[in-house]
Amino acid sequence: MKKSQNTINKKIFHMWPALAAIAVLLALWQTAGSAGWVPNFMLPTPAAVIKALISDFPLLMTHAGVTLKEAFYGLLVGIAVAFVIATLMDRYEIVYRALYPIIVITQTIPTIAIAPLLVLWMGFEEAPKVTLVALTTFFPITIGLLDGYGSVDKEAESLMLSMGANRLQIFRHLRFPASLSHFFSGLRVSASYAVVGAVVSEWLGGFEGLGVYMTRVRKAYAFDKMFAVIVFITLVSLLLMAAVALLRRASMPWEKYEKTQRH
Amino acid sequence: MMNRDINATITEDNTYANELLVAEHISKGYGDKTIIEDISIRLGRRELVCLLGVSGSGKTTLFHVISGLNKPDEGRVILDGQDITAQPGHVSYMLQKDLLLPHKKIIDNVSLPLVLRGMKKAEARSKAAALFDQFGLGGTEMDYPAQLSGGMRQRAALLRTYLGSQGVALLDEPFSALDALTKSDIHSWYLDVMEQIELSTLFITHDIDEALRLSDRIYILGGRPGRIMTELRPETARKNRDREYSLTAEYSALKKEIMGYLNR
Numbered sequence: 001m002k003k004s005q006n007t008i009n010k011k012i013f014h015m016w017p018a019l020a021a022i023a024v025l026l027a028l029w030q031t032a033g034s035a036g037w038v039p040n041f042m043l044p045t046p047a048a049v050i051k052a053l054i055s056d057f058p059l060l061m062t063h064a065g066v067t068l069k070e071a072f073y074g075l076l077v078g079i080a081v082a083f084v085i086a087t088l089m090d091r092y093e094i095v096y097r098a099l100y101p102i103i104v105i106t107q108t109i110p111t112i113a114i115a116p117l118l119v120l121w122m123g124f125e126e127a128p129k130v131t132l133v134a135l136t137t138f139f140p141i142t143i144g145l146l147d148g149y150g151s152v153d154k155e156a157e158s159l160m161l162s163m164g165a166n167r168l169q170i171f172r173h174l175r176f177p178a179s180l181s182h183f184f185s186g187l188r189v190s191a192s193y194a195v196v197g198a199v200v201s202e203w204l205g206g207f208e209g210l211g212v213y214m215t216r217v218r219k220a221y222a223f224d225k226m227f228a229v230i231v232f233i234t235l236v237s238l239l240l241m242a243a244v245a246l247l248r249r250a251s252m253p254w255e256k257y258e259k260t261q262r263h
Numbered sequence: 264m265m266n267r268d269i270n271a272t273i274t275e276d277n278t279y280a281n282e283l284l285v286a287e288h289i290s291k292g293y294g295d296k297t298i299i300e301d302i303s304i305r306l307g308r309r310e311l312v313c314l315l316g317v318s319g320s321g322k323t324t325l326f327h328v329i330s331g332l333n334k335p336d337e338g339r340v341i342l343d344g345q346d347i348t349a350q351p352g353h354v355s356y357m358l359q360k361d362l363l364l365p366h367k368k369i370i371d372n373v374s375l376p377l378v379l380r381g382m383k384k385a386e387a388r389s390k391a392a393a394l395f396d397q398f399g400l401g402g403t404e405m406d407y408p409a410q411l412s413g414g415m416r417q418r419a420a421l422l423r424t425y426l427g428s429q430g431v432a433l434l435d436e437p438f439s440a441l442d443a444l445t446k447s448d449i450h451s452w453y454l455d456v457m458e459q460i461e462l463s464t465l466f467i468t469h470d471i472d473e474a475l476r477l478s479d480r481i482y483i484l485g486g487r488p489g490r491i492m493t494e495l496r497p498e499t500a501r502k503n504r505d506r507e508y509s510l511t512a513e514y515s516a517l518k519k520e521i522m523g524y525l526n527r
Contacts, residue, residue, distance in 0.1 A: 156362045162330040163376045163427050164352020173375065177366040254366050257409035 044224035052228040059213070060232050066209040067202065068236070070126055071194040074133020078190060082138040086145035090175075107139050115201050124205045133197040137190035144186025148179020181255065184248040191240040199233060283308045283463050284329070284354065284431050289338035290488075291324055297488040298324045302338075304465075304482055304491065306431065311457065311464045311501065313478035315471065317525055321489030322467045326433050329465070330356040342431065352380075355427035359436045361420035363408035369419050370395075370404040376427030391426055397456060398422045414445045421453070425462060435467045450476055454501065471521050475514060476504060483524045492524050 026046050032038050033045030040048070053060070085103070089096040111132060118128035152175050160170050202211025210229060217225040249255070284306040291299050299321035306312050314322050327333040329340055331351035339348040347353045355376065363372045370388050371378075377387035395401050398418050408416055417437065424432045438446050454477065457464060468474050474481050481495045497504070498513055508514055 153360075153362065155358060155360060156364065158327075158332055159356060159358065159362050160379070162332050162351050162356040163379050165379045169379055173367075173379075174364060177364070180366070252366065254407040254409065257407050258365065 041221070041223060044227055048224045049227040049231060052222075052224040053231055056225060056228055060210070060229065063208055063210045063213045064232070064236060067195065067198045067211065070129040070201070070209065071133055071198040071240075073126070074130045074197065075137050075190060075194045077130060077134035078137030078194070079141055079187070081134060082141035082145060082186075085138070086142045086149065089142075089146060090149040103139065103142065106135065111136055111197060111200055115204050118201070119205045124207065129198055129201040129206070129209075132201040133194050136193045136197040140189040140193070141183065141186040144182040144184075145179055148182030149175055151182065152178045180252055181248075184244065184252070187248075188241055188244045191244050192237040195233060195237045195240060281307055283310075283343060284465070285341045286325070286329055287338055287341070289325065289328055289335045289340070291321075291328055291333065291335045292488070299328075300488040300490055302484075302489070302491055306463055306465050307479075308430075309458075309461055309463055310479045311454075311466060311477055313466045313468060313474040313481045314484055315468060315474045315481055315521065315525075316484030316489065317469065319487070319489075320484040322484055323435060325484075325489070326356065326435055326465075326467060330354055330433055332356075342429070353429060354431040354433055355424045356433045357420055357424040357435065357437050359439050361408070361416040363416055363419055363423075365408055368405050368407060369400065369411070372408065373419055373423040373426055376423060391422070394422055394425070394460075397459065399452065413441060414449060417441065417449065418452075421456075425460060428462065430461070430463055432462055432464050433467075434464060436469070437466075438473070439468070439470065446473070453477070471518055471525075472509065474521075475517060476508070477501070481521070483521060485524060495520065 029043075030046050033040055033043060033048075044052075085099060089099055114135075115128070115132055118131055122128040122131065156174055157170060160174055165173070198209070199211040199214065202209040203215055206212045210233060214226065214229045217229065282305045285303075286305075287303045289299060289302045290297065302321075302325060304312070304314070314325070316322050324333070328335045328338075331340070331347060331349055331353060334349035339346055341347065342353050363369070364375070367375070370391055371384075374382075374384075374387035374391035377390060378384060382390075392404060395404060398421065400415065400418055400422065403411060403415065403419070408419070411419065417440075421432075421437070424434070438449055441449065450473070456462075466474075466477065475497060478497070479501055481497075483492045483495070484490070485492045495517060497517055499508060499511070
């Protein structure tokens with residue numbers, strides 16, 4: 001018990017510069033609004049934003065449910081696609097050379113530009129949103145997995161070959177587990193992309209979701225509510241990243257014993 | 264000399280009744296470059312035989328051929344009368360790096376060769392667990408490799424090698440990353456445990472003292488391409504070589520002879 005208390009204290013100690021910086025920024029922002037340097041209708045004060053956040057909370061939660069569902073499905077598709085592509089690219093040099101440029105090009109296409117097209121093709125329901133999320137999330141995971149496969153110790157592989165292992169066994173016992181840490185690094189980035197991707201796709205049409213709600217409050221010039229949604233989305237993304245970290249710890253229990261830990 | 268005698272026995276007598284492992288007339292090259300040429304070695308039951316040579320003499324290439332990872336250009340490898348040339352999975356191989364998989368618990372690391380052969384995980388685990396105490400690993404079953412010291416990890420790698428072997432272990436400089444004290448401990452321990460589990464060992468090293476401490480016989484590899492230059496057999500039996508052995512005239516004479524070959 002005491003030990004865990006200590007680690008928590010240590011963590012807080014490590015975080016204090018960040019917490020202090022955020023506090024200073026919030027104080028400046030609050031002062032700017034209260035002192036009348038910036039008109040309140042253009043930039044609501046943090047206090048007003050928090051008030052809006054609290055009063056809108058139930059509504060935000062309903063919309064968040066929809067957005068999170070799209071983000072989650074999109075992320076699942078993204079992971080599945082990334083897994084298939086990365087594994088094939090790793091296995092066959094020709095697939096790697098064929099697909100790598102295309103994958104890089106897909107990442108240069110602005111999300112906001114293809115979102116309307118997806119809506120036109122697929123309608124106003126979930127499909128275009130899930131597709132957009134999948135498109136934005138598969139890339140970091142693919143790159144993570146490719147790095148992971150590339151990081152496998154060649155000697156460990158020959159050792160397994162000398163034990164008579166076949167390709168599938170080498171994949172299962174060596175290559176896949178060895179790529180997990182890279183996979184989770186990619187997934188962490190993708191999880192935050194997923195929420196943003198879902199929100200952006202909702203801007204362009206839909207019936208429910210944080211993006212739809214955002215468009216509504218923007219059109220009503222309700223800046224405090226607008227900021228409340230932004231803060232809410234940030235919190236949701238942070239929570240998702242924390243969930244990925246938990247999942248990583250649960251799937252890789254050995255990692256905590258290794259000296260060179262990745263953060 | 265000695266070398267030629269061995270070749271003669273192999274060609275004349277095709278039964279190798281007393282030999283567990285025989286590699287005959289092995290040549291292997293990559294591209295135009297021949298790495299090893301016409302190497303013949305043998306390993307008897309419960310024998311510990313050392314391959315000693317400077318780097319670049321093709322020791323590791325020879326091991327890759329014997330372990331079945333690479334196909335020789337010429338020659339064949341015979342285990343227990345059965346041709347195992349270019350067939351991995353028969354003799355087990357251990358390197359300087361322990362290569363324990365970081366994501367597996369020690370028990371699963373050491374039982375991996377059994378699982379790869381199709382044994383059920385629970386059965387492989389219980390078979391491995393029975394040997395933990397003997398290998399000085401009791402209590403580490405559920406630890407991850409990162410929790411163990413270098414010497415312990417090396418023992419775990421040895422246990423895995425043993426479980427994967429059908430009586431023969433190929434060790435490629437297994438102890439060279441350990442410090443002198445740990446090394447000396449692990450030497451005595453290895454000789455003991457090898458005796459108990461009836462393991463035969465073919466051992467690569469570039470450390471003359473290690474070779475003289477452990478080996479029944481020593482093959483000296485040298486030249487480019489690598490060939491067997493000679494075979495030596497210390498007169499004092501392995502079990503009678505204590506710490507004082509390195510002070511004897513026999514030891515110095517052998518060491519001097521070996522240095523003569525290696526510096527050529």
